[in-house]
Each structure stands twice: as C-alpha cells, then as structure tokens.
Amino acid sequence: MEEAQAFRRLTVEFRQQDAKSRVLMTKHPIDGPTIEACQRGDSDAFRLVFEAYKDRVYSIALCFFDGNEATAKDITQDVFLKLMITISQFQNRSEFSTWLYRLVTNACLDRKRSLRRFLFFSTTRELEFLDPRSSLEDKFIQRELESSVRKVIARMKPKLRITILLKYFDDLSYEEIAKVLGCSAGTVASRLNRAHRILARKLAHLRGALASGE
C-alpha cells in the first residue's frame, strides 16, 4: 500500500518536474546591443550575460563531472573568462548561445581529457528548484531520481554526455546542438537515441514507478 502510494507520488512529481524543467529552461536571449556593450568592455553588460547563462553553464559542468562542484565552478569561471577575452571575435554569424555552448563543450571535454583518473565524492547540495510545497518524502524521491540520472549520465562517453546535457539544460534543437558540436543533426539524433536508451536500461528498475498513460 505504502509502495503504491510512493509510486503514485513519484508519478505526480515526475509530471510536475516536467513542467518545472520546461519553465526553467526558458531561453533568456542576450540581444545585440548587450553583446556590443560587452565588446566595448562594459562590465555591467557582461554581468547581464553572466547572470543569464551562469546556471546553465554550471549545471552542465556539474552533471558532466558527476556532481563535482569544484570542477564545475572552475569550468564556469574558465568559460566566462574565455568569453570575456574572445567576445570581440563574435560576429553575429551564429547565435550567441551556440558560441557560448561551444566554449562550454570544449571546456568540459578538455578537462575530461586532462584528468587521467579521478575519484568523485558526491557532495550533498541543496536542489534549488524543488517545489517548496513538496513534502520531505517527495523531495527525497525527487533527489534520488535526479541523482540516479546524473550518475548514469556521468558514466556515458563524453560526446554522448555533452549532447544530452545540452538538450536538457537549454532545450536546444538538434540543429543548434549540431552547430555547437560541429556535427550533423543526424549525429545528434543518433547520440540522443543511444543516451536515452542507456538511461532507460540502466534505470529500468524505476520504470514501475512511472505511469505510462500519456
């Protein structure tokens, strides 16, 4: 009985999470005048860019490195430093976000290559976007679910990993992801196919907790 109740609760939580994720991933485009101001060295404009993208960049790096907050912070700093230094080279030939996410991708992949062996100890962290009205049990379930998903993603090959993170942390289209990664939309589709199936197989034990009626 309790298990059935927990399953139903997880189902509801999942649906709420879907809606919340879509809201969170609403794009916050930076307009041309802001970019031009950044190119002139306007630190207030740069702060606007930072505020618009910092959580996405940090979240991608955090998931890429399986919850390692220190590495995620370093990568976030590196990305925005590089952005600041090279923004004069941005010529509006592509979307600003495409250019930014290329920096994120390269930073993550470069760091991965430079780390030959590492151990991560997941740190306890508050999930900032949980519904404050959720019960403690619901929050626990949500944390456990998200933690399980992050662990599986962190063990995927780097190219799969960055592809799925770009998709789910900024809801980029396949074409946009392809531009960031320098590959075709078909390759993006293939990688997401594999990533989705890996998640489903590794976390098949959670399938019973989710209602399928959609």
Added chain:
Amino acid sequence: MFGKHIIRHLSAYHDGQLSAAENLRIEAHLEQCGKCRGAYEEIRFGARLASSLLMSNAPDAAWRGVYQIPNARGADGSPERR
C-alpha cells in the same frame, strides 16, 4: 525511408524534430512494428528520466573569480588578452 526499422529516428520523433510527413510515416510504422514500438517506449522512458535533471545555482564565487578580469583593460578600454 521507413520500410525497415526506424529506431534511429525515434528520439528525433519524440523530440518533435521531424517534419509532419515524417511523423506520419513513423506513426504508421509504429502501429505495425512491435520491435520499434518497444524501442520507442524505451526512448520515451529515457527522455522522461533525463527531464528530471534540475538546474543548479552557480555559486557566487564563480562570478568573483571572473569579475576581477574586467578591471584589467587595455588602453582602448577593451579587456586585456591573457
């Protein structure tokens, strides 16, 4: 295009990345093919799992590490290259 199995198109179908005509062909194939239906359920489940990822707040220390650099400017006011 869809005479054989269509598994490689299923994430794109799920994510709304295909044209209306391609969607119709996928749906017609799924009605007839148990293997692809099974793969689609798997992909749909995987996508729902991935949707559970939550955004994290970047720590304030990330900005502090970046903020020092704008104060270093070249003679023309542009940030100095490192």
